[in-house]
Amino acid sequence: MERDYKDIVAELKRAFPKDTVKFRSDNHRPYIPNQVYTDxxxxxxxxxxxxxxxxxxxNVPHRYVKSIVQVQIDVHFRDGYxxxxxxxxxxxxxxxxxxxxDKAVNEAFLTALDSYQMGWRDLAPYKMKDWAGNPALKHLLDHPEPDSQTAVVQSRAIVDRHCLVCSKVLTGDEWDLLGQVPNLNRDKMTYCFDHLPNHLKRKIDKDNIHQFEIRTQLD
Known part of the structure; x- marks a missing residue:
């Protein structure tokens, strides 16, 4: 039996598994890979x-490419640019x-799927100072789906990683946060969040810092 369109849309909105959200190497902004959306x-x-x-x-003289695509599901469609x-x-x-x-077409594809609120639940915790902080979208954080894993999870303890200052065992979230500091060797410069130098903290995306603080409050 074929799925009804409203059931398809509900499936598109459903949260992805934990750790689906990745961070770009250049600016450390959160994103979900194109292949995940396609799947x-x-x-x-x-x-x-x-x-x-x-x-x-x-436009070769001005060195740019612009794309408009259409994603069609049954008789319904959404455009993206x-x-x-x-x-x-x-x-x-x-x-x-x-x-x-390829980049312009992929971006247009993701823009079209964004109109289905695809990936919103996963990206919302990292966008609190952007669109996710709006009270009208609070439900994305307050009412996660019972069968899905959301990005708001409690901190995870890991072994054999200790803060250089206080010797505390780092949580998994603290270890991940260190990985977002550009050019930082985590094996030698290992800090818990409390003792991470401010000049290094400033190199981490503010949304990711805010989301880390949300997770630690759940402990």
């Missing part, structure tokens, strides 16, 4: 969906154009 759409619709590129503008800069000199490195096209 969810494929499973939720039982392969009854289609992605169509409605518009693709490749994406934009990407073509790096370097396209005349010398034409393959960079293909890279920019």
């Amino acid at each position: 969810r759409v494929e499973s939720a619709t039982e392969s009854r969906w289609n992605l169509e590129i409605k518009e693709l503008e490749i 994406g934009f990407a800069v073509i790096p370097g000199d396209p005349s010398k490195e034409p393959s960079n154009i293909n890279t920019a096209v």
Whole structure:
């Protein structure tokens, strides 16, 4: 029996497993990989969906690509847009154009799925100072689905990792937070959150710091 459209949408909104959210290496912002979204759409619709590129503008002189795509599920559809800069000199490195096209199309795909609130429950804890802090969206944090794992979890203890200052065993969340400090060797510069130097804390995304503090309050 084929799924009803409203059941498909409910499945798209469902929270992903714990640790699905990743952090970009350049700015440490949270994101969910494109492949995760594609897999969810494929499973939720039982392969009854289609992605169509409605518009693709490749502007070589000004080095950008703009894309508009449409995600169709049965008779319903959502549009999304994406934009990407073509790096370097396209005349010398034409393959960079293909890279920019892929990036613009992928971004448009994610924009379309974002209109289904896909991934909102997972990203909300990291966006408290952005859209998730709005009282109208508080339900994303206050009412997690009983069958799903959300990003708000209690801190996890790990072994053989001790703070250089107080010798306290680090929690898993403290260890993960250290991994978000650019160019920090966690094996040599191991600190608990309380003793992490302020100049290192400032290098971590503020949303991630806030989410860490939320988790520690649950302990």
